[in-house]
Amino acid sequence: MTNLLLEGMQWVLVAFSVPTLVRLLLGPTAADRLVALNILSGLALGFLVLRGVQEGRALYLDVALVYDIFGFLGFLAIARFLKDRMTDESQGGEEE
Amino acid sequence: MILLFLVVLIVLSAYSVFTRDLLHGVIALSAVSLVSALLFYILQAPDVAITEAAVGAGVSTVVFVWAIRSTERKKRQ
Structure with a gap:
């Protein structure tokens, strides 16, 4: 019974990741894709x-821990790059 | 579930190759690394999944974003 419930919850998480993947592939702006990737990371966790x-x-839980730590590092880098690009564009538009 | 993950992996890889914006490609590549780590995990190789999650999702994304940031400014000048 517990095994069946765990399997069903895994399938529910996989089903939730499908519209998130659609947003990641078709999202108009980069911020949409970043948020979609963040949600996908939570679902994967x-x-x-x-x-x-x-x-x-116990070794299987370490994968979740390591992915959460290092995935956050990657999202931080992408968000920082996005902020720099937005400020560059706004400043360039005002000056030029 | 393995077949589903493989299809998602192929779609994301094709998107990250054929997209125009480099940042979108990097985001799709990070998702590729995530799905790949999940695939290793399902195939009962948790140590490979740990390495893939650490190197693929963390370090390579930071390195790619760093490379894009340091090359785009030269193009504008």
Whole structure:
């Protein structure tokens, strides 16, 4: 019963990631894609933890931990680049 | 579930190759790394998934964004 519920919750998370992937592929601006990637990271975190609980090994939970830490680093870099690009565009538009 | 992840992987890789904006390509590449780590995880290789998550999602995204930032300013001048 518990195994069936864990499997079903994994499929629910996979189903939730489908519209997020559509937004990541078709999103008009880069900020839309960044938010979609962030939501996808959260869904993947839940998926990894659910699969780790299902397998019952402690090593499987480390993957979720490491992905969450290093994924945040990547999102931070993308968000910083986005901020710099937006300020460059606004300043360039005013000066030129 | 493995087949679904493989299809998503191919779609995201094709998008990251064929897109015009470099930042969109980097975001799609980060998603490719995420789905790839999930695939390794499902195939019961958690240590490979840890390495993929650390290197692919974290370090390579930072390096690519750094490269884009330091090349775009030369093009504008």
